[in-house]
Amino acid sequence: MEGVAERTTKRKQILEKKKVVDGLIRAASSLKNPLAPFSEFLNYNLQGLCLSLEGGHGAKLSRSLKQYVLNLVKQNMQQHYGDEWPKEEKVKCRDMVAPEARYIFVYEVPTLVSSTEKRLMPTNEHKNDVVGFVHYRFITEEELPVLYVYELQLEPRIQGKGLGKFLMQLLELIARKNCMAAIVLTVQKANLSAMFFYTSKLGYCISSMSPSRVDPLVGLRKNYEILCKSFDQEAKNKFEVHLLSPEQNTYCGQFTGFFKSQFELINDFWSSGAVI
Numbered sequence: 001m002e003g004v005a006e007r008t009t010k011r012k013q014i015l016e017k018k019k020v021v022d023g024l025i026r027a028a029s030s031l032k033n034p035l036a037p038f039s040e041f042l043n044y045n046l047q048g049l050c051l052s053l054e055g056g057h058g059a060k061l062s063r064s065l066k067q068y069v070l071n072l073v074k075q076n077m078q079q080h081y082g083d084e085w086p087k088e089e090k091v092k093c094r095d096m097v098a099p100e101a102r103y104i105f106v107y108e109v110p111t112l113v114s115s116t117e118k119r120l121m122p123t124n125e126h127k128n129d130v131v132g133f134v135h136y137r138f139i140t141e142e143e144l145p146v147l148y149v150y151e152l153q154l155e156p157r158i159q160g161k162g163l164g165k166f167l168m169q170l171l172e173l174i175a176r177k178n179c180m181a182a183i184v185l186t187v188q189k190a191n192l193s194a195m196f197f198y199t200s201k202l203g204y205c206i207s208s209m210s211p212s213r214v215d216p217l218v219g220l221r222k223n224y225e226i227l228c229k230s231f232d233q234e235a236k237n238k239f240e241v242h243l244l245s246p247e248q249n250t251y252c253g254q255f256t257g258f259f260k261s262q263f264e265l266i267n268d269f270w271s272s273g274a275v276i
């Protein structure tokens with residue numbers, strides 16, 4: 001039996017830990033520019049793309065950036081939400097400008113072909129159009145500090161050129177630099193290519209917080225999964241260890257099997273050289 005002294009010590013430890021976690025979130029969220037330590041990652045010159053990255057805050061978005069964010073999310077995501085889109089669009093509209101929203105905007109850099117070096121060279125002209133963005137936040141999940149990716153959206157013409165992977169790697173650096181315990185994100189089940197991108201290419205797994213893992217029957221009614229990548233053992237235990245009963249685990253195994261086969265189908269399709 002636990003005595004009063006043990007209970008008091010435990011409570012103190014919990015409060016102490018909460019203080020530390022709150023402090024980490026506050027420190028990360030109060031950074032003026034979380035990209036500042038990563039200046040060498042702010043240019044992307046690969047596969048014919050010449051891009052530059054810039055940070056942003058939800059509370060300080062210009063009217064044109066807000067419109068851009070909404071248009072791109074709609075263009076990329078409406079198909080995956082189906083009938084739920086009108087409701088979801090309102091939520092996204094509100095989330096987009098929350099004070100805790102942090103952004104990475106991707107801009108196309110005007111270029112010219114250098115005749116001597118035979119490659120694209122940035123000109124001195126001012127940067128051009130936005131071509132994609134990431135919306136992320138530093139928040140607490142299950143009493144641990146995490147970087148939550150709300151949106152990763154690239155225009156179709158720049159997809160499949162390594163930029164999504166590059167941005168996720170940059171987010172991982174930002175998360176680790178700010179002592180976050182994991183990266184967490186939500187993906188629509190219908191968005192099979194994003195599921196494949198995160199799970200098969202970037203090593204994310206379906207989190208134990210995901211509805212399908214909490215209760216497979218509830219999971220069946222939900223259109224999304226929560227994915228995560230943990231950076232330490234405590235986060236792994238909280239976000240990745242599944243505490244389902246053997247019967248529930250059997251359900252889960254069946255669902256995971258279903259998704260796995262979907263991923264494999266896409267994998268085959270992708271490696272066959274087909275263009276989506």
Ligand SMILES: CC(C)(COP(=O)(O)OP(=O)(O)OC[C@H]1O[C@@H](n2cnc3c(N)ncnc32)[C@H](O)[C@@H]1OP(=O)(O)O)[C@@H](O)C(=O)NCCC(=O)NCCS
Pocket residue numbers: 076151152153154155158159160161162163164165166186187188191193194196197201266267270276
């Ligand atoms: C999903 C998304 C962010 C991926 O970014 P991307 O720049 O297109 O992907 P990358 O070029 O970095 O690809 C990384 C890897 O994933 C694979 N991949 C990416 N998209 C894929 C697809 N549709 N089908 C199969 N594989 C895919 C690539 O082959 C690559 O593999 P490699 O590392 O072995 O070469 C981007 O396609 C996108 O913005 N999609 C629309 C919006 C969306 O669905 N966002 C995610 C919401 S949660």
